[in-house]
Amino acid sequence: MEKKIDRYTPATIEEKWRDRWALSGLHNTPDVSDKPNFYFLTMFPYPSGEIHIGHWYAFAPPDAAARFLRMRGHNVLFPMGFDAFGINAENAAIDRGIHPAVWTEKNMAHMRDQFNRMGAAIDWRREVVTCYPEYYRWNQWMFLKLFEKGLAYRGDAPVNWCPRDETVLANEQVIAGRCERCDTLVVRRQMTQWFYKITQYADELLKFEGLDWPERVRVLQTNWIGRSEGVELAFAVEGHVGDAIRFFTTRPDTIYGATFMVLAPEHPLVAKITAPAKQAEVERYVETARNMAEIERTSAEREKTGVDTGAFARNVFTGERIPIWVADYVLATYGTGAIMAVPGHDERDFAFAKKYRLEIREVISPDGKEHDRLDAPYIGEGSMVRSGPCSGMQSENGKKAVAEEAKKRGIGGPSVTYRLRDWLISRQRYWGTPIPIVHCERCGAVPVPYDRLPVVLPRDVEFTGRGGSPLTHVAAFVDTTCPKCGGPARRDTDTMDTFVDSSWYMYRYVDPKYDKGFMNKDLGKKWLPVQQYTGGVEHAILHLLYMRFMAKALRDLGELWFDEPALRFRYQGTIVFKGRKMSKSRGNVQTPDAYVEKYGADTLRLFMMFMGPWVDGADWDASGIEGVHRFLRRVWEMAQAEAQPPGPRDPDVDRAVHRTIAKVTEDLQTYSFNTAVAAMMELSNVLQHATGPSRDEGVSTLLLLLAPFAPYLTEELWERRGGRGSVHRQSWPAFDAAMAAAKEVTLVVQIDGKVRERIIAPAGISTAAAEDLALASPKVKAALDGRVIERKIVVPDRLVNIVTKQRS
RNA sequence: GCCGGCGUAGUCCAAUUUGGCAGGAGACAACUCCCUUAAGAGGAGUCCAGUGCGGGUUCGAAUCCCGCCGCCGGCACCA
Numbered sequence: 017m018e019k020k021i022d023r024y025t026p027a028t029i030e031e032k033w034r035d036r037w038a039l040s041g042l043h044n045t046p047d048v049s050d051k052p053n054f055y056f057l058t059m060f061p062y063p064s065g066e067i068h069i070g071h072w073y074a075f076a077p078p079d080a081a082a083r084f085l086r087m088r089g090h091n092v093l094f095p096m097g098f099d100a101f102g103i104n105a106e107n108a109a110i111d112r113g114i115h116p117a118v119w120t121e122k123n124m125a126h127m128r129d130q131f132n133r134m135g136a137a138i139d140w141r142r143e144v145v146t147c148y149p150e151y152y153r154w155n156q157w158m159f160l161k162l163f164e165k166g167l168a169y170r171g172d173a174p175v176n177w178c179p180r181d182e183t184v185l186a187n188e189q190v191i192a193g194r195c196e197r198c199d200t201l202v203v204r205r206q207m208t209q210w211f212y213k214i215t216q217y218a219d220e221l222l223k224f225e226g227l228d229w230p231e232r233v234r235v236l237q238t239n240w241i242g243r244s245e246g247v248e249l250a251f252a253v254e255g256h257v258g259d260a261i262r263f264f265t266t267r268p269d270t271i272y273g274a275t276f277m278v279l280a281p282e283h284p285l286v287a288k289i290t291a292p293a294k295q296a297e298v299e300r301y302v303e304t305a306r307n308m309a310e311i312e313r314t315s316a317e318r319e320k321t322g323v324d325t326g327a328f329a330r331n332v333f334t335g336e337r338i339p340i341w342v343a344d345y346v347l348a349t350y351g352t353g354a355i356m357a358v359p360g361h362d363e364r365d366f367a368f369a370k371k372y373r374l375e376i377r378e379v380i381s382p383d384g385k386e387h388d389r390l391d392a393p394y395i396g397e398g399s400m401v402r403s404g405p406c407s408g409m410q411s412e413n414g415k416k417a418v419a420e421e422a423k424k425r426g427i428g429g430p431s432v433t434y435r436l437r438d439w440l441i442s443r444q445r446y447w448g449t450p451i452p453i454v455h456c457e458r459c460g461a462v463p464v465p466y467d468r469l470p471v472v473l474p475r476d477v478e479f480t481g482r483g484g485s486p487l488t489h490v491a492a493f494v495d496t497t498c499p500k501c502g503g504p505a506r507r508d509t510d511t512m513d514t515f516v517d518s519s520w521y522m523y524r525y526v527d528p529k530y531d532k533g534f535m536n537k538d539l540g541k542k543w544l545p546v547q548q549y550t551g552g553v554e555h556a557i558l559h560l561l562y563m564r565f566m567a568k569a570l571r572d573l574g575e576l577w578f579d580e581p582a583l584r585f586r587y588q589g590t591i592v593f594k595g596r597k598m599s600k601s602r603g604n605v606q607t608p609d610a611y612v613e614k615y616g617a618d619t620l621r622l623f624m625m626f627m628g629p630w631v632d633g634a635d636w637d638a639s640g641i642e643g644v645h646r647f648l649r650r651v652w653e654m655a656q657a658e659a660q661p662p663g664p665r666d667p668d669v670d671r672a673v674h675r676t677i678a679k680v681t682e683d684l685q686t687y688s689f690n691t692a693v694a695a696m697m698e699l700s701n702v703l704q705h706a707t708g709p710s711r712d713e714g715v716s717t718l719l720l721l722l723a724p725f726a727p728y729l730t731e732e733l734w735e736r737r738g739g740r741g742s743v744h745r746q747s748w749p750a751f752d753a754a755m756a757a758a759k760e761v762t763l764v765v766q767i768d769g770k771v772r773e774r775i776i777a778p779a780g781i782s783t784a785a786a787e788d789l790a791l792a793s794p795k796v797k798a799a800l801d802g803r804v805i806e807r808k809i810v811v812p813d814r815l816v817n818i819v820t821k822q823r824s
Numbered sequence: 825g826c827c828g829g830c831g832u833a834g835u836c837c838a839a840u841u842u843g844g845c846a847g848g849a850g851a852c853a854a855c856u857c858c859c860u861u862a863a864g865a866g867g868a869g870u871c872c873a874g875u876g877c878g879g880g881u882u883c884g885a886a887u888c889c890c891g892c893c894g895c896c897g898g899c900a901c902c903a
């Protein structure tokens with residue numbers, strides 16, 4: 017009797033299970049259970065309004081990995097939320113007159129729904145939304161704590177300004193001179209802003225001990241921090257007692273070749289020391305530099321420019337007067353913003369000296385001899401020449417000698433400089449966390465008392481897109497009284513960088529409603545630190561660095577009991593479309609909706625994981641989606657076929673099943689989703705031609721293996737096959753090495769590396785027996801005719817290679 | 825310029841960790857045949873590279889080493 021199997025209609029079964037799972041609370045994670053807790057976190061999205069293909073790629077594979085861990089016996093926390101502050105919402109308000117809060121709320125509602133369609137096993141009871149006052153009040157609380165500790169400070173510095181977004185940016189948000197968000201060329205501005213002192217943790221951030229993070233991310237962070245060892249020295253300025261110029265160098269051994277000094281245009285001493293005759297020229301130069309786009313100014317290709325200040329410094333080591341120049345090839349934001357220029361041994365100084373006819377002197381010689389003319393700077397190490405008492409020393413020793421001498425004279429000593437700058441957190445935008453500071457004419461910058469938090473972002477605001485931050489025009493917000501003296505005062509109208517929000521959100525998920533602190537520590541102790549974190553590699557030196565910093569700062573405030581927020585990190589590559597990054601402005605964003613409708617969420621999930629290695633990303637091309645859909649349809653048919661009549665087991669089928677268990681288990685641990693899917697396809701190909709109990713059991717095992725990948729289909733089939741409870745509550749199939757082991761192997765027989773014969777042999781055959789078997793083969797005998805055997809190499813269960821030479 | 829990573833059938837990829845049969849693990853596309861349908865589809869099979877190029881190590885190299893070429897990231901006047 018033929019059993020009639022209905023067609024696989026994903027839309028029906030997916031809707032059915034979405035409802036049932038929601039009702040039964042299948043995805044809710046208890047804080048305590050009989051299983052060990054496991055915190056699996058994936059970077060939360062910005063609520064742009066649409067879950068696109070890139071989101072699927074970021075979320076579907078980790079969801080499968082988290083589901084896998086559940087079946088492996090862990091109590092897995094897999095939360096989701098929204099990084100809900102940010103400039104897009106504000107721009108929507110300006111362009112379309114929708115309030116950012118309304119726009120964001122609408123988008124989140126839509127995206128939650130899309131997440132659920134994807135079948136993501138999210139415990140929504142723990143959702144975190146960063147734009148709610150109950151969340152951002154803890155941003156403010158942390159700010160005040162950091163302020164008390166000196167880890168938050170207000171400083172006047174040259175900062176990155178994005179003219180399009182009309183706000184300052186942190187260094188990490190400037191990519192190749194352009195705004196990370198909108199790609200606009202960034203300019204420098206001198207401004208007083210709030211900073212978080214991430215540089216205090218520079219050395220600790222370089223340590224990755226105990227962290228299972230990809231090499232690539234560690235290298236990116238290490239380079240970004242840019243630790244550099246050297247000495248810091250000071251040269252006195254002629255006629256300006258007490259205004260010595262401090263500078264950093266990694267090559268103190270070249271100090272006898274320092275024939276001039278250079279200050280960055282923003283250096284505070286420039287105005288002070290410039291000779292009256294040069295004043296106009298210097299001012300003009302500084303002004304020009306100030307107005308230059310950052311990218312142009314820092315381009316190494318551009319010809320160097322500068323002006324003489326007319327002032328002189330004294331090179332303590334040579335005793336010479338050396339001119340002080342101003343040039344924009346010296347960066348105000350690195351080291352002390354000043355250098356000793358050694359044109360003989362530095363390419364940049366050499367080019368500058370050539371152009372302005374400054375003295376170029378050789379003080380390091382590769383061969384120990386003095387040379388009169390240098391055609392190019394010599395960058396390497398060597399022996400010191402024309403270096404007074406140090407002459408004849410090797411660079412290596414000279415470095416120490418100079419450092420010691422400087423220390424003795426009290427003008428400097430060993431020093432370490434970092435490329436990393438403090439994190440600028442102020443933003444001149446509305447849709448963010450208000451900085452909890454009040455400016456009083458008498459008391460200065462006064463922190464808002466803890467009991468008056470949160471400082472709530474006013475809702476009633478006009479969005480014109482002109483005249484700076486909308487907050488500055490809201491009198492009800494700005495006008496306040498000083499918490500200290502009670503006099504009239506103004507609130508700080510800047511808001512915090514949204515990366516502040518995301519630097520600690522992982523602590524909030526454990527109990528997002530908790531109102532006695534940023535984290536419910538009793539529950540936090542059961543979950544933290546995060547055991548597995550996933551997300552895009554583009555955050556390697558943004559979010560991931562800030563998040564590590566914040567953990568260390570909170571630890572030092574006594575709020576955390578660990579050093580690192582996430583122990584293991586894995587990233588996904590980027591999905592591009594026709595070789596270009598997907599973005600709204602390019603108008604090439606690919607949406608999943610049509611595919612979900614046609615093939616179902618399970619197919620799209622599976623396809624996302626099948627496209628290729630997850631770390632590699634891919635160029636979006638849906639042409640292969642039919643293949644995975646066909647596979648699911650075959651599983652659908654196979655799992656509902658008549659039960660097999662009783663009969664003998666089939667060891668070949670059993671072996672295929674257990675090898676697949678091993679393969680999928682391993683691949684899920686290493687995030688090799690593509691090969692896991694391939695292995696399941698292979699198994700289904702085997703099962704289709706199998707019979708007997710091995711087939712029935714194999715199909716059940718396949719459903720379990722497939723459950724994390726295709727949660728809807730497997731749940732439906734599990735039910736139809738009379739499975740008890742949810743397939744997602746089942747234990748992961750156990751691997752049986754004995755069943756996976758082959759009883760027979762194919763031995764390849766090579767003669768001089770060329771394959772001549774294949775022999776079926778029992779597995780585990782001894783070396784001697786394998787050799788005998790090979791030599792007994794007629795084909796081998798024929799091939800050996802006229803040759804002498806030199807040696808035999810046997811790889812157990814794989815091959816026999818017979819090395820010969822011509823019989824002489 | 826510097827630092828990473830990657831080059832395998834028409835396409836996406838596997839085998840690289842641990843050197844051991846590339847009659848490719850899995851797919852897409854194309855083609856042939858079979859079976860079907862209201863339309864979709866389904867099944868069986870065929871086609872297709874010798875691993876970017878050159879050298880080396882080895883009994884044996886896609887895999888290890890060296891040098892080129894190409895592509896993709898990141899950094900880039902950081903003293």
